Amino acid sequence: xxxxxxxxAIITGASAGIGEAVAxxxxxxxxxxxxxxxxxxxxxxxxxxxxxxxxxxxxxxVTDYPAFARMLGMAKKxxxxxxxxxxxxxxxxxxxxxxxDPEDIRQMVQVNLEAPFVLTRMVLDVFKExxxxxxxxxxxxxxxxxxxxxxxxxATKFGLRVFSYALAEELRETYPGIKCCLVSPSPVxxxxxxDDIEQVPDIALSQPxxxxxxxxxxxxxxxxxxxxxxxxxxxxxxxMTTLGYLFPRARRAVKPLLLKKGRxxxxxxxxxRGVRPR
Numbered sequence: 263x264x265x266x267x268x269x270x271a272i273i274t275g276a277s278a279g280i281g282e283a284v285a286x287x288x289x290x291x292x293x294x295x296x297x298x299x300x301x302x303x304x305x306x307x308x309x310x311x312x313x314x315x316x317x318x319x320x321x322x323x324v325t326d327y328p329a330f331a332r333m334l335g336m337a338k339k340x341x342x343x344x345x346x347x348x349x350x351x352x353x354x355x356x357x358x359x360x361x362x363d364p365e366d367i368r369q370m371v372q373v374n375l376e377a378p379f380v381l382t383r384m385v386l387d388v389f390k391e392x393x394x395x396x397x398x399x400x401x402x403x404x405x406x407x408x409x410x411x412x413x414x415x416x417a418t419k420f421g422l423r424v425f426s427y428a429l430a431e432e433l434r435e436t437y438p439g440i441k442c443c444l445v446s447p448s449p450v451x452x453x454x455x456x457d458d459i460e461q462v463p464d465i466a467l468s469q470p471x472x473x474x475x476x477x478x479x480x481x482x483x484x485x486x487x488x489x490x491x492x493x494x495x496x497x498x499x500x501x502m503t504t505l506g507y508l509f510p511r512a513r514r515a516v517k518p519l520l521l522k523k524g525r526x527x528x529x530x531x532x533x534x535r536g537v538r539p540r
Contacts, residue, residue, distance in 0.1 A: 265486060267292030270341045272333070274324050274381070275351030277304035279452035280400060283478035284348055289316065291482065294341045296320060296333060299351070324351045324377040327384065334388060343392055346485055347385045349378035349422075350400040354415045356461040367414050374418035379425060386440070394439040398484055399426045400477075401446040403469055403495065411463035419446075423491075430490060441488040447477045448495025460532070464525040470495040471527070 271288045275281035277299035285295050285308060294316040297305045302321035309317045318337065322329040337344055353373040355366035382397050389395030404412060405419025422444070429442040448469040449462075472494045480492040 264292035266345075269345040270294045270296070270337055270343055271346035271348060271485075272296040272298065272337065272344060272385070273348045273350060274298045274377075277301055277308065280447070280450060280474045280477045280481075281348070281350040282308055283474035284350065284481050285312070287475075287478040287482045288346075288485070289313065293346075294318075296337050298322060298324065298330075298333070324381065325372050327380055330381055330384060334384065338388060344385060344388050344395065346396050346398060347381060348398045348400065348481060349381060351377065352400070354412070354458075356412055356415075356458060356463070358411060359413050362414065370414045370418055374415065375421050378422055382425075382429070382442070389440045390437060392439075393437065396441040396443065396485065396488060397426075397429070398481055399423075399442070399444040400481070401426070401444045403446055403448050403493070406446060409463060427490070443484045443488055443490055443492075445477060445480045445484060445492045445494070447480075448472055448493070450474055450477055450494075464521050467525075467527040467531075468521070468523045 266288055269292075271285075271293050273281050273285050273288070273295060276285045276295075276297035281297075281299065282304075285297055289295050289312045295312070296318045297309060298320045299305055300321065300323055302319065305319045305321060309319050318333075318340065320329070320333045322333070324330070334344065351373060353370045355362050355370060359367075378399055382399075385395065385397065399422050401423045402415075402419040404416040405421075405423045407416075409416045423446065426442050426444040433440045433442060449467055449471045450473070451471050452474050477494055480494055483489070484492055
């Protein structure tokens with residue numbers, strides 16, 4: 263159970279959901295972990311359940327690049343190496359583009375797209391010195407297929423996916439010991455969705471819902487074998503999103519069926535949570 267013993271992982275968005283689950287899974291496997299999120303309280307609560315010798319808490323916004331640079335120096339000095347960067351932090355304001363505040367669009371682009379790009383570039387300096395390391399980006403099925411009602415989020419995750427594939431190609435040619443991979447989850451049963459369930463587009467819930475622990479296991483397996491992309495929700499979700507992207511007419515043809523399925527799932531969730539439709 264010590265597959266990652268002696269390894270150091272930096273995890274953004276680590277205070278809850280997928281990030282917290284990834285931190286726990288990596289720590290269970292023996293890794294030293296750096297927990298990053300905006301609010302210190304939840305991070306310290308998580309850290310208190312882990313080995314204090316193998317955890318560091320950094321309360322910061324992922325767009326605070328000077329703070330990230332300082333954290334890199336601290337982690338390198340404390341543990342001697344940095345082996346993984348898990349870009350998990352995300353922002354999502356749901357609704358049609360015409361109804362979303364421009365500031366919210368800017369924030370989604372910054373947190374979901376700009377920050378992973380910049381943090382990856384910064385950690386590459388460390389990886390190049392070591393001639394090894396891995397970036398694991400948390401994308402989404404929404405990044406594999408356009409989703410109405412969440413256009414900006416979908417676009418940022420699409421961009422992150424393309425960035426990951428392109429960077430992997432660059433690294434393969436120049437630094438084969440450095441990897442860039444991604445995990446693309448289907449809907450995840452966390453507050454990221456559940457706290458805003460009324461605003462979640464029905465079609466987004468047409469794919470199998472998974473737990474944060476299931477996503478964390480995919481991330482962990484990627485850390486071990488460097489598979490380029492893993493998808494949660496089953497192989498069929500990957501096939502459907504690929505076909506939907508390649509054949510938009512076919513996607514529109516099956517959309518009513520997906521909407522019906524997603525609406526049924528959504529109504530079931532709202533009923534269990536005691537939420538009445540507005």
